[in-house]
Structure formats: C-alpha cells, structure tokens
Amino acid sequence: MKQALRHLARLGLLMGVCLLALQLCFALRILAMRWVDPVSTSFQRSEAWRLLTTQGKIEWSQRWVDADQISVQLKRAVIASEDAAFASHTGVDWASLEMAWDRNQRAEARAEARAQKQPPGGRKVEPKVVGGSTITQQLAKNLFLSGERTVLRKAQEFVITLMLEALLPKRRILEIYLNSVEWGEGLFGAQAAARHYFRTDAQRLGVEQAARLAVMLPAPKRFEKRPGSEYVVSRSATISARMGAVEVP
Numbered sequence: 001m002k003q004a005l006r007h008l009a010r011l012g013l014l015m016g017v018c019l020l021a022l023q024l025c026f027a028l029r030i031l032a033m034r035w036v037d038p039v040s041t042s043f044q045r046s047e048a049w050r051l052l053t054t055q056g057k058i059e060w061s062q063r064w065v066d067a068d069q070i071s072v073q074l075k076r077a078v079i080a081s082e083d084a085a086f087a088s089h090t091g092v093d094w095a096s097l098e099m100a101w102d103r104n105q106r107a108e109a110r111a112e113a114r115a116q117k118q119p120p121g122g123r124k125v126e127p128k129v130v131g132g133s134t135i136t137q138q139l140a141k142n143l144f145l146s147g148e149r150t151v152l153r154k155a156q157e158f159v160i161t162l163m164l165e166a167l168l169p170k171r172r173i174l175e176i177y178l179n180s181v182e183w184g185e186g187l188f189g190a191q192a193a194a195r196h197y198f199r200t201d202a203q204r205l206g207v208e209q210a211a212r213l214a215v216m217l218p219a220p221k222r223f224e225k226r227p228g229s230e231y232v233v234s235r236s237a238t239i240s241a242r243m244g245a246v247e248v249p
Contacts, residue, residue, distance in 0.1 A: 026144060026160055030167045033176060037064050041180050043142040044188060051186060061196060062188040067175040070190050071205040072248060075174060077214035080242040083135040086174070087247040091136045091165040092158065137161045139177045170249035178202075183216060184224035197227055207243065211236035 044062075051058045079086045085093050133141075140160035145153055164173055183193035190202040190213075198209050205213070215235045216223040223232060 023159060023163075027163050027167065029144075030160070030163050034168060034172065038143065038176060038180065041142045042144050042146065043182070044180065046146070047182070047186070058186065060186045060188075061192040062179075063191045064179050064189065065191045065202055067171060070175070070178055070202045071210060073207050073210040073243070074178065074190055074194075074202065074205050074213060075248045076243040076246040077207075077210035077239055078178065078217065079135070079174075079246045079248065081211075081214035081239050082138070082217060084242070084246070086135050087170060087249050089134060091134060091161040093132065093134050134161070135177050136164050136173055138181070139173060140164055142180060143176075174249060181217060182220050183213065184220050187220070187224070207240050208236065211239040211243070214239050 048058050048060070051060075083089075083093065137157060140157050140163075141147075144160055145157060168176075179189045179191075182188055183190075184196065187193060187196055190205075193213055194200050194202040194205055194209075197213065198205065200209075212227065212232055215232050216227065223229070226232070
C-alpha cells in the first residue's frame with residue numbers, strides 16, 4: 001500500500017513538473033512576442049489542415065501590418081463590438097462573463113421548453129450560446145489552444161490570458177489580435193480583410209467599413225457570404241454609435 005502511494009506521489013509530482021514546464025513554455029513564447037510577430041496561431045494551423053483535407057488545397061490571404069498601419073476606426077470598432085472594457089480590464093471581464101452566463105441559462109431554458117412541445121422524434125432544439133470572452137481571452141485561445149469546450153481548456157485559457165496581460169502591453173495585444181483574427185475562410189488579419197471586402201488598405205478604413213468588419217468577427221464564415229446583409233448593416237450602425245466612447249490603448 002505504501003509503495004503504491006509512493007508511486008502515486010511520484011506520478012503527481014511528475015505531472016506537476018510537466019504542467020509547470022508547459023506554463024513556462026507559454027510564458028517564454030508570449031514574452032518573445034513583445035519583439036517578434038507570431039508566424040501563425042494554433043487556430044490558423046488547424047484551419048489550414050481542415051482546408052487541405054476537405055478541399056485538397058489551401059486558399060489563404062494574410063499580411064501582417066504594424067499597429068500604426070491599422071485604422072484607429074477599426075480598433076475602435078472591434079473594441080466597441082467585442083470588448084468595450086479592453087483598455088481597463090486585466091484580461092477577464094467578470095461582469096460580461098456573468099451576463100453571458102445568465103443569457104445562456106435563459107436560452108437553455110427556452111430551448112428545453114420548445115423541445116418539450118415538439119412531437120417525439122422531432123428535431124433537437126439547440127440553444128443559442130453567447131460568449132463573454134475578452135479580446136485577450138480570444139487571442140489566448142487562438143494562439144495556443146484548440147476549440148474544444150472543456151473545463152481544463154478553459155482553465156488554461158485563463159492562465160494564458162493573465163500571462164498575455166502581464167507580459168505584453170495592451171497596444172501589442174490588440175496589434176497581434178487584429179493581424180491574426182479570422183475574417184472569412186482562409187482570410188486572416190485586418191489588411192487581408194480590408195483588401196478583400198473593400199479593396200483598400202487597413203490603414204484607410206473608415207467608420208462604416210470598420211464597423212462592418214467588426215460585426216463579422218463572431219461568425220466570419222457565415223457573414224462573409226452576405227457582408228452587406230440587413231443584420232450586418234443594422235448592427236454596424238449600433239457599433240458606429242458606440243465607437244466615439246471607446247478608449248484605444
């Protein structure tokens with residue numbers, strides 16, 4: 001019995017050392033990003049593999065541009081749409097997470113109520129889930145993690161988020177995010193999005209153009225099919241109205 005406990009203790013110690021080594025690896029990679037632009041993200045690599053295996057080819061558009069070559073209007077629009085408290089929070093916006101949790105609980109309750117009214121064998125009703133992730137959390141997930149929804153993955157996301165906030169200035173976090181975020185299938189970064197949708201450079205995006213790009217971020221593959229849809233236009237008007245109050249780091 002004692003020998004078994006000793007083996008378990010050694011195994012636990014080994015796992016602990018491995019976990020700490022992994023966190024150190026993440027921290028060193030993030031620290032390097034103060035000076036070195038990331039070549040790709042975990043999400044981009046998974047997308048490239050998906051395109052290659054499903055379509056037999058990779059059609060890709062991405063070009064890194066420095067922060068001062070990205071329109072301040074796009075920065076304002078993305079912050080207004082995705083993370084209004086970006087300049088002031090420490091990586092996690094707890095108020096937004098609580099609001100998202102409440103909305104998701106209500107959505108699940110409505111979906112369950114509709115499901116009970118359906119006849120046996122009817123189509124399962126899935127609740128519409130909303131997120132409360134900050135820009136830093138989204139970047140943490142895209143840079144290093146998979147898209148699976150597990151407690152361990154979310155815990156690792158929180159740790160990486162805190163590392164990003166501790167080791168990089170807000171301006172750099174936003175610069176990396178805008179250069180690596182998805183704006184369509186095989187379409188990544190502000191410069192590629194600006195050229196694809198508006199035939200202009202990211203530096204020249206106006207208020208309306210920036211707001212429309214910001215609207216697309218939660219579901220770019222869906223919105224790229226109808227970038228001028230009624231929803232995109234309506235939502236972009238709301239974002240445009242909020243942009244003046246946004247603080248850009």
